[in-house]
Amino acid sequence: MKHLEEYRDKARCDALLQAIEAASTRPWTLMEICGGQTHSLIRNGIPALLPDPIRLVHGPGCPVCVTPPTLIDQAIALAFQPGVLLCTFGDMMRVPGTTISLQTARSQGAAVQMVYSPLEAVRLAQQTPERKIVFFAVGFETTAPANALAVMQAHLQHIDNFSILSSHVLVPPAMTALLEDPTCVVDGFLAAGHVCTIMGQQVYRQLAADYKIPIVITGFEPVDLLQGILLCVEQLEKGTWKVENQYERMVHQDGNAAARELMEQVYTTVDRDWRGLGRIPQSGLALKAPFDRYDAALLFDVQEQPYVDHSGCRAGSVLKGSLSPTACPLFGKSCTPEHPIGAPMVSSEGACAAYYYFNNN
Amino acid sequence: MCLAIPGKVLQLKPHEEAYLCCADVQFGGITREVNTSLVPEVQVGDYVLVHVGVAISIVDEVTAAATLEWMQETDPSAITGEP
Numbered sequence: 001m002k003h004l005e006e007y008r009d010k011a012r013c014d015a016l017l018q019a020i021e022a023a024s025t026r027p028w029t030l031m032e033i034c035g036g037q038t039h040s041l042i043r044n045g046i047p048a049l050l051p052d053p054i055r056l057v058h059g060p061g062c063p064v065c066v067t068p069p070t071l072i073d074q075a076i077a078l079a080f081q082p083g084v085l086l087c088t089f090g091d092m093m094r095v096p097g098t099t100i101s102l103q104t105a106r107s108q109g110a111a112v113q114m115v116y117s118p119l120e121a122v123r124l125a126q127q128t129p130e131r132k133i134v135f136f137a138v139g140f141e142t143t144a145p146a147n148a149l150a151v152m153q154a155h156l157q158h159i160d161n162f163s164i165l166s167s168h169v170l171v172p173p174a175m176t177a178l179l180e181d182p183t184c185v186v187d188g189f190l191a192a193g194h195v196c197t198i199m200g201q202q203v204y205r206q207l208a209a210d211y212k213i214p215i216v217i218t219g220f221e222p223v224d225l226l227q228g229i230l231l232c233v234e235q236l237e238k239g240t241w242k243v244e245n246q247y248e249r250m251v252h253q254d255g256n257a258a259a260r261e262l263m264e265q266v267y268t269t270v271d272r273d274w275r276g277l278g279r280i281p282q283s284g285l286a287l288k289a290p291f292d293r294y295d296a297a298l299l300f301d302v303q304e305q306p307y308v309d310h311s312g313c314r315a316g317s318v319l320k321g322s323l324s325p326t327a328c329p330l331f332g333k334s335c336t337p338e339h340p341i342g343a344p345m346v347s348s349e350g351a352c353a354a355y356y357y358f359n360n361n
Numbered sequence: 362m363c364l365a366i367p368g369k370v371l372q373l374k375p376h377e378e379a380y381l382c383c384a385d386v387q388f389g390g391i392t393r394e395v396n397t398s399l400v401p402e403v404q405v406g407d408y409v410l411v412h413v414g415v416a417i418s419i420v421d422e423v424t425a426a427a428t429l430e431w432m433q434e435t436d437p438s439a440i441t442g443e444p
Contacts, residue, residue: 001389003367003408003420006429036363063362089413091362117414119396142363145399146415152380194363197410197418249425250367250410250418259399259417349362 003249007221016226017049020233027053028236029185030229031178031321033171034140034192035062035349036220042354044222054233057185057321058354060174061192063139064091064347065319066274067167070304072097075136075165077302079110084300085128086165087121088136090114095346098305102136118150118164125154125162134296137164142194144168144285145259148266151287151294163296166286169272171195172203173283179211183322188232190218190225193247198263200255204243212241219247266291275343276316313342318351325352332356365412367420370405373397386411 032038038058041047047056060066076097079086086102093103093114106112115121118135125133137147147164154162171192178184191204196217208215214235218228228246235241245251263285272284287295297304312330317323325331325344335341337353344350348357368386376382379398386395386409396415397403408420 001367002369003425034363061363089362119414138362140363142365142412142417145417146396146413149380149396149398149415156378156380192363194365194410194412194417197365249421249428252418252421256399256417258401262399347362 004221007219007223009223012223013226016223016230020054020226020230021051023230023233023237024051024053025237027055028187028233029055029057029321030188030190030232031057031059031186032190032218032225033059033061033175034195034220035065035347035351036194037190037192037218037225038062038351039349039354040220040222041225042358044225045358046222046225050229054229058318058351059178059189059321060274060277060319061140061171061195062344062347062349063143063167063169064095065315065343065350066169066277067092067095067138067343068273068275068304069097069309070273070306071165071167072102073099074297074302074304076100076102076105076110078134078165078296078300079105079112081132081300081302083130084132084134085111085113085124086134086136087113087115087124089138091347091349092136092138094340095343096340118147119153122150122153122159122162125159126157129161131161133162135162135164136167138167140169140171140192140195141198142192144263144267145198145256148262151266151291152262154294155291163294163299164287165296166284168267168285169274170269170283170285172207173280174274174277175207177277177280177283178320179207179213181320183320186213186321188214188236189216190228190232191215191243193217193219193224193251196245196247196251196255198256198259200253201243201245201251202254208241208243214241215243217243217245217247217251219250276319278316311341315342315344315352318342318344325355326359328352363412365410365417367408367410368393368395370397370403370407370409373403373405384409384416386416
């Protein structure tokens with residue numbers, strides 16, 4: 001497929017690996033933000049191909065992994081309400097809440113349906129006016145416009161049996177929280193390419209300047225990732241800290257203005273709990289008036305409960321890049337993709353699952 | 362989760378309500394209807410980046426070609442980060 005296969009070319013990868021080797025004189029620790037990048041890096045064996053001084057740690061950019069278990073409980077409680085059909089992306093089905101997952105809830109009689117797009121859930125609401133369709137709106141800035149579009153479509157077409165349970169999170173506040181953490185080991189970031197297609201580059205310029213850290217907006221194929229690593233290493237070796245755009249074919253300077261305008265109409269910024277990282281100020285999106293009439297958390301009497309994790313899962317340290325998945329005492333023993341304890345083992349984009357599938361030997 | 366795939370726009374399906382504009386988009390051998398309301402300037406023949414059924418960006422063909430050409434032409438040992 002055009003615009004994908006060219007970026008999987010072995011000769012180009014080899015050339016970039018040589019260039020990274022030639023450019024590296026000191027140890028550097030880079031963090032890729034997005035779970036899609038983590039998955040691609042591990043699947044393609046890139047960490048093992050990089051020269052020794054370059055170490056990759058994996059960031060918190062998997063929305064499935066950072067959704068708090070109590071919010072999953074809330075989704076499950078909604079799915080058990082009479083007349084409700086809870087629609088969700090497939091990724092969320094197996095993630096454990098405090099007791100069970102949506103998949104287990106469905107086997108116990110809860111009404112849960114997987115959808116590919118939030119717009120499918122709107123259509124479903126239109127076609128079945130007797131049911132209350134609740135969409136579990138999980139995601140970063142990449143997905144927030146699509147979910148806002150679903151709400152806007154429902155609003156314009158007067159589809160009143162549609163609502164969303166919002167678990168939207170934002171990348172820059174999480175990067176700030178990581179950089180403020182005294183245990184932070186990251187020298188440079190590979191920023192999440194698809195998040196930047198929406199948000200553009202501006203917000204990262206501020207972060208790069210404030211923390212004197214290079215940030216390279218990077219794509220998802222092996223050539224993209226290796227070029228992103230090369231650009232980041234070159235900056236570190238030169239002692240610069242600017243924002244560079246490796247993923248120029250997709251990420252335009254100012255992002256997607258139409259998408260951001262829609263987000264501004266529909267959402268307001270709120271504090272949000274992140275699984276494993278705790279509460280991060282102004283790191284989430286919630287519906288604002290008049291669109292809050294589509295907020296399932298307000299429509300239904302289902303409150304999120306406080307939660308304390310006693311499982312021994314070290315997801316928080318993994319998501320901050322301070323612990324390798326394989327160093328967690330539960331990894332591959334009591335916690336496997338078949339019986340996950342922490343969310344990074346559930347999602348295929350979680351660092352733990354990526355290591356389990358592709359790097360377990 | 363943030364997975365997005367580029368596909369080629371075959372046919373536009375405009376709608377009087379801007380947020381309901383769609384297009385048929387081809388991904389390899391598969392064609393799917395995609396919402397294009399967030400890329401209002403899209404044309405037939407463009408490649409769009411599609412995430413959960415919504416086009417979120419139009420591929421910049423000129424930049425894509427330039428990046429690949431730069432990699433093709435450069436001696437591997439001389440690749441630097443500045444195209």
